[in-house]
Amino acid sequence: MxxxxxxxxxxxxxxxxxxxxxxxxxxxxxxxxxxxxxxxxxxxxxxxxxxxxxxxxxxxxxxxxxxxxxxxxxxxxxxxxxxxxxxxxxxxxxxxxxxxxxxxxxxxxxxxxxxxxxxxxxxxxxxxxxxxxxxxxxxxxxxxxxxxxxxxxxxxxxxxxxxxxxxxxxxxxxxxxxxxxxxTDERDVFIGDDQRFFAAPASIDGLAALYAQHPDAVLVAGATDVGLWITKQLRELPKIIHLGRVRGLDGIEDTGREVLIGAAATYAAVEPFMRGIDPDLGELFRRIGSKQVRARGTVVGNVANGSPIGDTPPALIVLGASMELRRGDRARVMAVEDFYIDYGKQNRAAGEFVTGMLIPKLRADQVFRCYKVTKRFDQDISSVMGAFRFTLDDQGVIQEARIAYGGMAGIPKRAKGAEAALQGAGIRDAAAWSKAFEALREDFAPMDDHRASASYRAETAHALLGKALLEAAGTPSSRTRLVGRREDYVHAAE
Structure with missing residues (x-):
């Protein structure tokens, strides 16, 4: 050591x-x-x-x-x-x-x-x-x-x-x-004593053992969130465990069917892989924070902090992403959507931490869209974040709809009523769209805060669902982007 x-x-x-x-x-x-x-x-x-x-x-x-x-x-x-x-x-x-x-x-x-x-x-x-x-x-x-x-x-x-x-x-x-x-060596770093320390384990086993011994410690990957606990909330954090030196925890692997990312993989490192899944996902990652934030912030950290306005969880939820958690020598896997229980409460036991995440890639019969709505285009927190995945058969019938929003509730959450309304309908079925819009109003009771009013969030969520459906349907002459996917501009020509 x-x-x-x-x-x-x-x-x-x-x-x-x-x-x-x-x-x-x-x-x-x-x-x-x-x-x-x-x-x-x-x-x-x-x-x-x-x-x-x-x-x-x-x-x-x-x-x-x-x-x-x-x-x-x-x-x-x-x-x-x-x-x-x-x-x-x-x-x-x-x-x-x-x-x-x-x-x-x-x-x-x-x-x-x-x-x-x-x-x-x-x-x-x-x-x-x-x-x-x-x-x-x-x-x-x-x-x-x-x-x-x-x-x-x-x-x-x-x-x-x-x-x-x-x-x-x-x-x-x-x-x-x-x-x-x-x-650079492979020794664990531990500075301090059992009451107050900074630690940076070098192995996953060392991290698991240390966190089991000190479940009250704060885990830090990029500190783009925890850093504000210190500078703005003035919280006292006597025990900090840094994940950045754990061998392999920053790994990223594209298996062809999914992308595997470690808990210490940064936004900057993961972004090209997300762009490979879908251009919208790549653009979402480009708009998370700034270059400085993306160089240190981690995808798993964005999920694990449990923020209702986190950028990545809605997209990860509709893609069906799962995460691995470990406590001591025991590990378990859960869907990202099951990680969120209530505002500020996650499905994680004391001493348990996330080691990585599996993100399925899109199939040929699936259409994905995600949109981040903010007051500023760059480097801003979402007012509403919407993500959508539609699985279509050869006739354009929606076999499955997965819809999730951030900023609409105390946790990132699926719009299951709207999903059910679209199930089995044609992608251009206007009646099904109307039913989905009505169901969406029942799916959420949006919150009011300084970023947006409840009514603004409700109307924006409605508009984003309509935008996703328009783009998925390839409606002729629909111009839905100022920036982003260029193919949406050429539906009329097709």
């Missing part, structure tokens, strides 16, 4: 033996190290002012990802390189991204500028050829600016990524990968 964490800063290995479980990476950088270029803005992973780049060795090279330091726990960076805005310049020479921000007038007050620079740095390192405006916009969707405006920042990103990549990080990438491999 190792009683310290190790990471790399400016080419040197840093080892810390005393780490409070609740210490954030931002607090370490600003208060302990004095690296104040990284700013604290919202404290909840929304504004991006605290963005840093985390480098990890993968396949003999260093992969840099943007991370919100305000909600990243210090213990979670074990085995990685931490890059902040102070580290980019090569002596007196600014990094190409910094120079482009100067030349394109991408900064006014400057508070948000370090975060933008670090998000663009991650894009710069993760791409080779020129990038387009959409890629720049996606890279900086998690960074907010209220004085400069985004046009000069986007232009800075476009200009610097149009040139060949050439900086000191590229020149030393093999050496850094070697250093990161050197500090």
């Amino acid at each position: 190792r009683e310290s964490i190790r990471f790399v800063r400016r080419g040197k290995i840093v080892e810390i033996g005393k780490v409070d479980p609740m210490t954030t990476l931002l607090d370490y950088l600003r208060l302990s190290e004095g690296s104040t270029g990284t700013k604290e803005g919202c404290g909840e992973g929304d504004c991006g002012a605290c963005t840093v780049a985390i480098g990890r060795s993968r396949g003999g090279k260093v992969v840099y990802e943007p991370v919100n330091a305000c909600i990243q726990l210090l213990g979670m960076v074990d085995g990685s390189e931490i890059v902040t805005v102070e580290d980019l310049a090569d002596g007196p020479t600014l990094h190409p991204i910094q120079q482009a921000m100067v030349e394109k007038h991408g900064s006014q007050c400057g508070f948000c500028t370090p975060g933008f620079v670090m998000s663009l740095f991650a894009l710069y390192q993760g791409t080779e050829g020129p990038v387009d405006r959409d890629e720049i916009n996606n890279a900086i969707a998690g960074n907010l600016c209220r004085c400069t405006g985004y046009r000069p920042i986007v232009e800075a990103g476009l200009s610097v990524c149009a040139a060949p990549r050439d900086d000191k990080f590229r020149k030393t990438v093999e050496d850094m990968a070697g250093i990161l491999d050197f500090i």
Whole structure:
């Protein structure tokens, strides 16, 4: 067992033996190290002012990802390189991204500028050829600016990524990968005592044993939710177990019939596999949080936190996804929809944790659609999330309908009345549609909160069901998207 964490800063290995479980990476950088270029803005992973780049060795090279330091726990960076805005310049020479921000007038007050620079740095390192405006916009969707405006920042990103990549990080990438491999081992990390600790087991058996011994501990994968418990709810979390070092828990496998994902697999890693199941699923994943959130947040964590407005559960429910849970030496499998009992209550025993998930792929006779409705298009929490899967025979008769919503009840929930109304009906049967709309009003008594009123949610759920049916039916001349699936624009031609 190792009683310290190790990471790399400016080419040197840093080892810390005393780490409070609740210490954030931002607090370490600003208060302990004095690296104040990284700013604290919202404290909840929304504004991006605290963005840093985390480098990890993968396949003999260093992969840099943007991370919100305000909600990243210090213990979670074990085995990685931490890059902040102070580290980019090569002596007196600014990094190409910094120079482009100067030349394109991408900064006014400057508070948000370090975060933008670090998000663009991650894009710069993760791409080779020129990038387009959409890629720049996606890279900086998690960074907010209220004085400069985004046009000069986007232009800075476009200009610097149009040139060949050439900086000191590229020149030393093999050496850094070697250093990161050197500090990475397969020992369990445990810092503290039985009353207060940060732990990062290296094996699934070690995790099971530790959690059975401390069922009151908080499990953390990406901390994109738990981090807010610390910064916003001011909760005391004396025992934290991090899942990020467990061997194999970040695994992803496409078997041809389903996709298997581990509990520590991030949104960013899973997204291509979800896009392979259906374009709507890929777009849903792209709109979850920001690049910073998707680099650390996990799909299983989104399910396990039990939020009624979680983005992924409705889609996973209609796809028939299942999850494996483990407690000590015993494991069991349950459908995702059976995991939710009531608001804030999940079908999980003390000391039991989710190890992974199985997501069935669509068959040729199935049509899938999902829609996320938010106040902002990017980086916002759902007001209503709707997911739909229709199984059709050769005559267009609905053999099975699976419909689920988030934001409509205290838990993600299926609309079983609407499903029954569509069973056995033709996909273009207007009478069946009307019955489904009426049944939908009985399926839910939507909640009122600051994101949306109950009446808005009810009408939106109605509209989303109609939209899904229109698209599944291929109704001629139906234009149902501003962005997304292009095939919906060409039904009339077909």
